[in-house]
Amino acid sequence: MTRRKLVAGNWKMNTTRSEATALAGAVAAGVGASPGCDVAVCPPFPWLVPVAEGLKGSAVALGAQDVYSEPKGAFTGEVSPGMLLEAGCRYVIVGHSERRHVLGETDSQINHKVHAAVEAGLHVILCMGETLGERDRGLMERVFQRQVYSALAGLTDEQFGRVVIAYEPVWAIGTGRTATPEQAQEAHAFIRGKLGSLYGEKIASSLPILYGGSVTPDTAAGLFAKPDVDGGLVGGASLKADAFLSIVRTVG
Ligand code: PGA
DSSP states (O other), X not given: OOOOOXXXXXXXXXXXXXXXXXXXXXXXXXXXXXXXXXXXXXXXXXXXXXXXXXXXXXXXXXEESOOOSSSSSSOTTOOOHHHHHHHTOSXXXXXXXXXXXXXXXXXXXXXXXXXXXXHHTOEEEEEEOOOHHHHHTTOHHHHHHHHHHHHHTTOOHHHHTTEEEEEOOGGGXXXXXXXXXXXXXXXXXXXXXXXXXXXOHHHHHHSOEEEESSOOHHHHHHHHTSTTOOEEEEXXXXXXXXXXXXXXXXXX
16 A cells, blocks of 8 residues: 655744745745655644745645634634635644643544544644653553544544544654654554554555654655655754755655
8 A cells, every 4th residue: 555655844833924935935946846745834823824825836735733623613712624724724733742741632622623624624634642751661552542542533434534643752852852763663553553453454554654753854764764654744844945855855
């Protein structure tokens, strides 16, 4: 089963408006008309529309960093899946570790967000991964089991077609400490195994699993060469067009 690869840039709470449009423009120009993998950038909410304008006609897709689980109503400060689609998004990141650990998002909230997003037609980049404490205590498999089950429970086969997982070990995010290709492969294979036992082999073999956590142009090739690593979710290195493009080219 060949899975389409994806490299997505998670800009987090960075960039001014002009930095965002310039970065998106440089990525679009550098990626060209037919990159060897899918490419997306995920700017902060206020820059989605200007970045969408700049990406028009390019091969680079737009993603948001979060979404709310209701279509509209009295939810001050939240943004609905329909709003993201109308702003030009194809993707949305759900359950990023910073939202889980800094902002207290729960497995149940993440499951509701995944449902709302895929029902609206968005493609979800669902993040999961263990903390250093969980890894040290040998709890990785239990953590993956819980995260895979709780986030994806109740999706139809058709909706699974709009899900991408990003395995992001919390200890590797923004720390400069990348997982080794072997550690990433082991985790991805385990997550894929869990997907198979919970949701069936067809879903497990077709669902892309990205690696995230201090991916750089130097570490990307080793990681992306592993059979169960289907691309990357890139934070810090996605803020520099050259670094991001060289990661994209590693896949292509
Ligand atoms: P990083 O972030 O590449 O800066 O470690 C990855 C992420 O949080 O998605």
